[in-house]
Amino acid sequence: MIGPPQDFRQISSIIDVDILPETHRRVRLHKYGSKKPLGFYIRDGVSVRVTPQGVEKVPGVFISRLVKGGLAESTGLLAVNDEILEVNGIDVAGKSLDQMLLYRLPPIGLLDL
Numbered sequence: 001m002i003g004p005p006q007d008f009r010q011i012s013s014i015i016d017v018d019i020l021p022e023t024h025r026r027v028r029l030h031k032y033g034s035k036k037p038l039g040f041y042i043r044d045g046v047s048v049r050v051t052p053q054g055v056e057k058v059p060g061v062f063i064s065r066l067v068k069g070g071l072a073e074s075t076g077l078l079a080v081n082d083e084i085l086e087v088n089g090i091d092v093a094g095k096s097l098d099q100m101l102l103y104r105l106p107p108i109g110l111l112d113l
Contacts, residue, residue, distance in 0.1 A: 024085070025077070026086070027075070027077045027078060029071050029072065029075065031071060034071065036069065036070055036071045036074070037067060037070050037071065038070060038071050038072055039066060039067035039069070039070010039071050039072045039073055039074075040063050040064075040065065040066050040067065040070065040072040040073075040078060041063070041064045041065040041067075042061050042062065042063060042064060042084065042097060042100075043061070043062055043063075043064035043097065044059065044060075044061065044062075044096055044097040044098075045059075045060045045061070045062040045083070046058070046059065046060060047059070047060030047083055047093075047094070049094070058093075058094040059094060059095060059096040059099070060083050060084075060093070060094070060095075061083070061084045061092060061095065061096070061097050061100050062081055062082065062083050062084065063078055063079065063080055063081065063082045063084065064080065065080060066078065066079070066080060084100075087100070
C-alpha cells in the first residue's frame with residue numbers, strides 16, 4: 001500500500017508560468033535543510049535583445065556548469081547556457097557578472113531564478 005510521503009521536502013518548482021512568455025522559465029530552488037550545494041557555476045556572456053531600435057548585444061550571466069549531484073542538476077530545470085535574468089526578485093538582465101555580484105544577495109535558503 002502506498003501512503004503519504006514521509007519527510008517530504010520540495011527541492012524545486014517552476015513558478016509564474018501563467019505570466020511569463022514561453023521562452024522564459026522562473027525556477028525556485030529550495031535549499032532549506034539540504035546538504036547539497038546549489039550546484040551550478042555562472043559566467044559572463046553576451047545576450048541578444050530585440051529593442052525598438054533593433055537588435056542589440058548586451059552583457060548577460062549564464063550557467064556555465066552544473067555540479068553532478070547538486071540541487072540544480074537533480075531538479076532537471078536548469079541547463080548549461082541558460083541565461084539568468086533575475087535572482088530572488090532582483091533584475092539582472094543586461095548585467096555583467098561583475099555587476100551582478102555587486103548585489104548583496106542574502107544567504108541562500110530559497111533561490112528564485
